[in-house]
Amino acid sequence: MYLDDYCYKAFHNLTRARYFAVQNLVKEKQRFLNCLFKFYFHAVEGIFRLLQRHSPGCVQSMRALDTQIKNYAKAIAAQMELIPNPLTSISGIGSVYSASIIAEIGDITRLPTSAALAPYAGLEWSPHKHGDFEVQHTTLIPSSNRSLQCYLFATAMS
DSSP states (O other), rough: OOOOHHHHHHHHHHHHHHHHHHHHHHHHHHHHHHHHHHTSSSSSSHHHHHHHHHHHHHHHHHHHHHHHHHHHHHHHHHHHHSSOOOOGSSSSOOOOOOOOOOOHHOOGGGGSSSSHHHHHHHBOOOOEEETTTESSSBBBOOOHHHHHHHHHHHHHHO
16 A cells, blocks of 8 residues: 555654553553552541542543544544555454554555564564574564554554
8 A cells, every 4th residue: 555655644643643642641640540549548538638639630631631532533533534444454453553553654665575564663572692592581672663563562452
């Protein structure tokens, strides 16, 4: 499937905005839970006062981020209806994840072989050899597209 650079850039902007909105929502939820459990061992009245003071802003922020994520998903789905999309035929990959994967990879013809996609996505382990000895437990290569790696892991887990 070939898309011009403008289309890739539009998908990239939409999917990255959604990606960062999801990250911000997770951070806001963690901040709320930290506030909640920070004073967990104090008296119940202290927790009630804490929730009254911090909860409205956190809850409003989380609701706003959730609405923003849903709006991004709708816009991405509307754009994906305009192009052929073979990725949605795979179980667990919807229009949002397929658009994200397509946007992060970009023009697939710029990769010389299909084997070049794994290191780009961060799905290759770094080789560690010391003479004839090869290390069995290695880590994934650190220089990769973290967003693409996140989307591929999320689709694998769904």
